[in-house]
Amino acid sequence: MRGRALTAAAVILAGSLAATWTTGRDDAAEAATVNRTVLSDSFSGDRGDRPDDDVWAVAGGGRRSTAVLDGNGRLALGAVLRTGKTFTQAYGRAEARISMWRQDGAWRALGVLDDQGRIPAGTVETLASDRVDENFHTYAVDWTPTTLTWSVDGRKVIRFTRAEKGTPLVFVLNLASGGYYSGGMLVDWVTVRTPVQVRDAAKWKPFTAYKAGQLVGYRKVVYRVREAHTSLPGWQPDLVPALFAKD
Template structure:
């Protein structure tokens, strides 16, 4: 899709004033740490020239008139490929070998943009990327997130969290920003972080992160916190960030904010990504590290074959300590394993509706309440998580059923 960051960079002075007013004062401190479980990780291992893992990322194509960017985003591994040394390299080139057409005519540049839409969503946690950014006038690398409901409600109502953006004319500075209804584009709310002594971010790898909890987002670079945002910063406007978001990596060329490349800009330029990781912990509203959920015959709630694909059955199985049996209980009402949510198939509410693993989407069929009586209840259906036919054999499917108090509906978390 084209970027929804519409015209956001027209008023540079106004945007800079917002950033300056919002920055932390006093010495930076390391971001708080909590017991964590990794729900998404890509370290980009693979042979040189290979495309990214299609189970984690999809490639966007086309131009972007909204920001007046100059590049055409290409498919496959043309501009986004592994380097064989554990990195993803997104390359911006001054070329147009396929006669791509852009909003301004024949495209002058190619680059790449990737996202996890339909493959992974995050809701709260520590979201980080370790990257080495490009340099030069007109370069615009970004690591950011969009609300997973953008297709239903549009931007900026969907919300946008910019973990890191850099514009080439500021080699020592990166920005973190939120956008939502009434505070989007050049009115986005954020802050800037600069390296000391004129060091350039392009000279080394740095880690860009947010720690995200209900009603709170905190930004850091290399563990140094530089801003925190809550609904109190919005002046009564709507906080759009208590729901699932997907991840985006891209390298734009030109646009309203960075300006176009000029004679000082050399090509190709590269955004080199060492890793992207999402972890959840008790401080991020996830309920802590992944824990087993035990039930009938002392067996565990298990993702069949440890398969993270959408639609994988959730079953009863001997407890074995694998990631397929490590669940986080989120303050958002979800139960998560392998980076996805426990989901009632086809949003069913009838007795016997099976449960599965699915992308977290905020649906009522992915909401659960763990009661003091050891029931796990789906409030939409007002039914309990249940072992089919009271069968304690390995592989017995789990379902929802009218709550009865029987042993096949009793569960212990942790």
């Protein structure tokens, strides 16, 4: 309702201002980097269904019966599951919300392999303790051509310096750690996002007619227009979330 009210206000004020409107696409495009989702799985489906064959594969030829949906939007896992896709992008972030129990090496719950299914060569630096309880925690891996940095609930715990720069990566939901195995794993969701350069985002300007779905650049951030409207001073994308969403 707020978004519609803002749109209506724009129409009324536009008439009183008697301004000359322009379209966003007529303005000079602004290049900006945005994070695009290249993998997203929230494990919706009926109890007993298998995870999506186009997204996941059981590592080491294990049985797929050890990886099933619980019917409540979670994956119940008793095997090591890997992404079917190999990620060749130079930079990115993989995240997973996971519940499990392990004594040590909790960061390995979201593991990394190279495109040959091997553990990448390199050196490890411990940044903080990664011990967790049995509740759900968010595990993340930020990668660059030279490093992999693991975090748990936003706390950086491990930095891995890669021996081979920029090699392709595969992500793994991993039960094993330090010689110990958990009794199982529940996975709430997994996402992988990578930065993409966007060059067709018109710079935001007041007194401009914007269409729903259009990309708009403002202060090096790209926004997607939620609802068609004509902009006014003070309606910058970062101030009016009813009309703009970060892309």
